[in-house]
Amino acid sequence: MLQNDRSDQVNAQELACRLSDATGLLFRVGLECRSTDNNSFVELLTLEVQVGDELVELVYDPGSVEVGPFTTRLLQALARGIVAGLIVSEQVVQLEPWTWEKLLNIALIEQWDPETFTARVRTCRLTGLSLGFPVLVHCSTWSTEVVEVLENLFPQAPVRWVLKPDLFIYVPLDQCEGGLAQQRVYGEALIEQIHAVLADELGVLATVFVGQVIEADIWAGFLEVRKLTELHSRFFVSKLGLAAWNVGIASLFSETRSIVGQDYIQGVLGHLNKELLETLRVFLEKEMSVADSSRALFIHRNTLTYRLDRITELTGYNPRRLNGAVHLYMALWLGSHTNSNR
Structure with a gap:
């Protein structure tokens, strides 16, 4: 040999x-x-x-x-x-070495699972990742200057993967950032920061998706933020971006067929008129406080009590009890988001 x-x-x-x-x-x-x-x-x-x-x-x-x-x-x-x-x-003739971007591109084409990607990382001997956020930036219009602006904003980012009109970047997190709460504050700030800098410097409107903090499983991080784009288009269209920890109950319905969701909404709220739906919405937003809800609705406490009794009678769920309130809230929340995307 x-x-x-x-x-x-x-x-x-x-x-x-x-x-x-x-x-x-x-x-x-x-x-x-x-x-x-x-x-x-x-x-x-x-x-x-x-x-x-x-x-x-x-x-x-x-x-x-x-x-x-x-x-x-x-x-x-x-x-x-x-x-x-x-x-x-x-x-x-010297060839360029393997890069994270090149490997990510192949993984996307061949639809690798995270385990396959990890094995290929070892084979290609790729290193250099530290604790950080996987971030996907979706631009309304694409410009090569988007990459330049974000390179200047995050000069230490080890990965900048262009997927026009998207850009996937790996934003390092300072080890001294503290606990989970502080990390999430920083993650939330990334959405506002990236959106603002692209709008101010290039006039490009961007939607920003921030995943959970990771260290080595960058492909799993990418798959997570790509999943966030689907949740955003279904439930959070009006927002500038979406972080993985803010998907709330939307994630429970992400795999649910629309007809199943509609059946659930109809089964829980189908017999309520607009007045009762609005009363229920305010009552739940006011954390089931009769005093606060009656003031917000400009009605007497007795009127509110009557309406809540009527909701219980028509739906079978008592909004003044936790079990009933959970069902009513989920149906109301899902219904409002479904209607907004029709």
Whole structure:
């Protein structure tokens, strides 16, 4: 095997990298791979390629690709073509190393799960992430200046992945930021900060999505903020952005078919007229206080009591008791958000 000559060894590494770029599969030099974590690949396959006077052994993970004799011959032909172009005047053409952005792009195309992504990170030897927020910025209009503005705003961000008209960035969190409450305050501030700077400097309106604080599982973080975009479009359209910890009961209905939600709303609130619905809304907003609710509605306490009794009679749920109030609140909340998106 090709291991002694230094220039040939570099050729083998560059060949593995170039093959990875060309095919989307992850190739490694055989002996180098065997000397590392054996769990980095699943179902390893070997590809032998002639480089100069030596035979190079490359190891790769086929993923979902079905590999047979014909596929192997195609890979060998591709490898030979790459080898022919690697050396110019006996100088090796250096390739760009793997980056977080490149790996994220492949993960998106191939729809990897978080476990697969973690295994590929080890294979590509990517490092440099510290505690931070995964943030997805959706721009109303795209401009290359968006990247420049956010680079200046977060110069220490190790990942800036462009998905026009979106931009995924990994915003580091200072270790001294404190506990969960302080971290969430900072996360909330990111929404306002990013929205304001893009609007003020570029006139670009942006919706900002901030995920839970993570450290290494950046792909899981991206999947989380992408899920937030779906919740936002369904329940929070009027807001500038959405943080993972503010989805509330919306997350309970995110996987619920609309017809099921409509049946739930109709089953709980279907017999209430507009006056009773408004009375119920105010009563729940005022934390079930009869005094505060009657003042807000400009009605007598006895009138409010009558209406609450009528709500109990028509729905079967007593808004003055916790169990009944929970059902009524959820149906009322879901109904208001569903109606706003029709």
